Amino acid sequence: SQQGEEDPQALSIQEGENATMNCSYKTSINNLQWYRQNSGRGLVHLILIRSNEREKHSGRLRVTLDTSKKSSSLLITASRAADTASYFCATGTGTASKLTFGTGTRLQVTL
Amino acid sequence: DAGVTQSPTHLIKTRGQQVTLRCSPKSGHDTVSWYQQALGQGPQFIFQYYEEEERQRGNFPDRFSGHQFPNYSSELNVNALLLGDSALYLCASSWDRGRSGNTIYFGEGSWLTVV
Numbered sequence: 262s263q264q265g266e267e268d269p270q271a272l273s274i275q276e277g278e279n280a281t282m283n284c285s286y287k288t289s290i291n292n293l294q295w296y297r298q299n300s301g302r303g304l305v306h307l308i309l310i311r312s313n314e315r316e317k318h319s320g321r322l323r324v325t326l327d328t329s330k331k332s333s334s335l336l337i338t339a340s341r342a343a344d345t346a347s348y349f350c351a352t353g354t355g356t357a358s359k360l361t362f363g364t365g366t367r368l369q370v371t372l
Numbered sequence: 373d374a375g376v377t378q379s380p381t382h383l384i385k386t387r388g389q390q391v392t393l394r395c396s397p398k399s400g401h402d403t404v405s406w407y408q409q410a411l412g413q414g415p416q417f418i419f420q421y422y423e424e425e426e427r428q429r430g431n432f433p434d435r436f437s438g439h440q441f442p443n444y445s446s447e448l449n450v451n452a453l454l455l456g457d458s459a460l461y462l463c464a465s466s467w468d469r470g471r472s473g474n475t476i477y478f479g480e481g482s483w484l485t486v487v
Contacts, residue, residue, distance in 0.1 A: 294476065303376075303462060303480035304415070349414055353476075359405065359428050360464070360476060362414035 284350035376479035397465030
């Protein structure tokens with residue numbers, strides 16, 4: 262079963278704009294990880310944020326976590342055509358590394 | 373440093389047949405998990421291996437089985453294939469030392485088509 266939902270399901274923006282994707286989940290978590298997936302390919306790890314953290318940055322990526330609202334957001338600044346992909350959030354509930362994924366957001370960045 | 377490697381990349385099988393997929397974890401990693409991703413869906417957890425034993429299992433039937441070898445590599449076996457088993461099968465590895473979650477790396481996946 263899916264743990265959470267990403268919102269929106271699909272997002273289309275122009276190059277240079279910012280893209281924000283949201284993730285909601287249902288149960289208490291230990292950590293949350295964001296992944297990118299190009300069509301038909303494997304998952305590329307973007308950021309891990311632990312339950313005691315509220316915000317993390319990596320290059321053009323900014324992730325926030327609100328455990329009281331059971332939600333996270335991924336912001337991609339100054340988007341590029343190469344950012345076109347599906348983005349998934351995945352939650353972990355313990356030290357064992359099982360992940361439960363959301364349904365994904367399909368991001369299209371046009372020139 | 374090689375990441376997670378999977379083989380084969382693509383394969384086609386007939387209903388009722390059996391398939392074996394292989395995975396080598398990222399160097400230094402000791403935990404391997406398998407996921408099934410149907411078209412348009414998020415990955416679903418199948419099971420996880422640690423120290424050559426199945427540690428956790430998702431909601432998949434016994435037709436799905438696995439193995440982890442002493443070098444931490446792993447196999448996923450699916451018996452009596454059904455059309456619904458057609459999916460991308462992803463292997464994930466991590467280093468499990470009791471921290472509150474470690475980065476989990478995925479391979480490129482194996483595309484299985486059952487006809």
